[in-house]
Amino acid sequence: MPLAAEPVEALEEGGNQQQLLLATKGGPALEGLVVGSYCHDVLIRGGRVVGETLGGAAAFVSNVLDAASPREEEEQEAAPFVVVSKVGRDFAYASAPAPARRPPLLCASPTTSFHAQFSEAAASAHAPDRELRRVRACDPIYPADLPDRRFAYGLAVGVAGEVLPETLERMIRLCRAVLVDAQALIRAFDADGAVCHVSLEDTPYARLLPRVAFLKASSEEAPYVGVETARRRCCVIVTEGRDGCRLFWDGGEARVAPFPAVQVDPTGAGDSFLAGFAAGLLWGLPATDAALLGNFFGAAAVSQVGVPTFHPKMLQPGNDTKFHQ
Numbered sequence: 519m520p521l522a523a524e525p526v527e528a529l530e531e532g533g534n535q536q537q538l539l540l541a542t543k544g545g546p547a548l549e550g551l552v553v554g555s556y557c558h559d560v561l562i563r564g565g566r567v568v569g570e571t572l573g574g575a576a577a578f579v580s581n582v583l584d585a586a587s588p589r590e591e592e593e594q595e596a597a598p599f600v601v602v603s604k605v606g607r608d609f610a611y612a613s614a615p616a617p618a619r620r621p622p623l624l625c626a627s628p629t630t631s632f633h634a635q636f637s638e639a640a641a642s643a644h645a646p647d648r649e650l651r652r653v654r655a656c657d658p659i660y661p662a663d664l665p666d667r668r669f670a671y672g673l674a675v676g677v678a679g680e681v682l683p684e685t686l687e688r689m690i691r692l693c694r695a696v697l698v699d700a701q702a703l704i705r706a707f708d709a710d711g712a713v714c715h716v717s718l719e720d721t722p723y724a725r726l727l728p729r730v731a732f733l734k735a736s737s738e739e740a741p742y743v744g745v746e747t748a749r750r751r752c753c754v755i756v757t758e759g760r761d762g763c764r765l766f767w768d769g770g771e772a773r774v775a776p777f778p779a780v781q782v783d784p785t786g787a788g789d790s791f792l793a794g795f796a797a798g799l800l801w802g803l804p805a806t807d808a809a810l811l812g813n814f815f816g817a818a819a820v821s822q823v824g825v826p827t828f829h830p831k832m833l834q835p836g837n838d839t840k841f842h843q
């Protein structure tokens with residue numbers, strides 16, 4: 519499939535409003551561009567550190583895209599996508615599978631680091647069950663850091679404001695279709711580094727929305743995205759934790775049911791969802807079916823601590839899709 523020189527309309531005109539023209543349809547796998555930095559996550563419960571893991575949406579996304587890429591069992595080749603990520607010399611996970619396959623750019627500044635404080639109270643599906651604090655921030659990713667060639671699709675998945683507006687704009691120019699995680703656009707940090715949100719409309723990213731194919735937001739982020747305005751510009755997906763997700767487009771919406779899971783660590787659920795969704799589109803699925811694949815990977819992510827390990831059998835037909843501890 520030739521790659522368009524200019525960004526194309528992501529949604530088909532008429533007919534199936536949610537079908538993204540991304541699929542390979544049996545042709546060679548299409549190359550993707552994932553932009554967002556790997557980071558260090560410190561998990562804290564009841565004031566005690568209970569885990570230190572590789573984080574950053576780019577790590578979770580790479581993991582899912584590799585797992586979901588259709589490959590012969592004996593073929594060890596990784597899925598075709600490039601990750602543009604920045605870390606410092608203190609980066610502790612260079613040999614973990616995702617960064618080892620797609621190494622980050624090294625910077626003089628330290629690796630971005632988050633402290634995730636989990637509440638002990640049983641959170642509702644939509645209530646935030648963690649407070650995030652950015653304790654260190656690596657350099658932003660500049661337009662010049664992106665490879666100078668065309669890609670079939672792009673995923674803008676910053677966690678700490680590293681995907682600058684001009685970088686997203688360059689992604690849109692380079693990629694035929696771009697999927698964006700709202701957390702890359704609307705996060706702000708108070709004096710202590712606590713994550714708060716700003717209204718998307720008040721950011722320089724807002725004017726780029728009509729050139730974005732899909733915007734994913736969590737229920738917590740959705741009010742800041744302004745779903746009613748955003749859905750007129752692109753397809754918006756709101757993830758609802760253990761309740762699955764909803765898709766909103768201009769003139770319609772759909773709810774997509776979740777997979778049951780025993781949650782041990784919610785980190786990376788949204789990232790894994792978005793990557794599963796993108797993988798579904800690459801498989802040629804309509805958006806609602808792709809969202810079901812997103813729910814599958816979101817459920818898988820919460821069932822393990824940190825970046826999950828997937829067993830190849832998980833994706834085989836007839837697999838029991840319940841995630842247990």
Ligand SMILES: Nc1ncnc2c1ncn2[C@@H]1O[C@H](COP(=O)(O)OP(=O)(O)O)[C@@H](O)[C@H]1O
Pocket residue numbers: 736737756757758759760761762763776777778779780781784785786787788789791812813814815816817820
């Ligand atoms: N407890 C859970 N059980 C099953 N699926 C879950 C659970 N939590 C999250 N998911 C899946 O992961 C997706 C993203 O989770 P969500 O909590 O909404 O995002 P975020 O991690 O960005 O806050 C959900 O839409 C759902 O598919």
Ligand SMILES: O=P([O-])([O-])O[C@@H]1[C@@H](O)[C@H](O)[C@@H](O)[C@H](O)[C@@H]1O
Pocket residue numbers: 557558559572573574575576578632650677701784785786787788789790
């Ligand atoms: O849990 P989730 O919302 O999908 O995504 C998470 C980010 O919100 C967080 O800032 C980062 O430290 C985690 O590693 C993970 O990327």
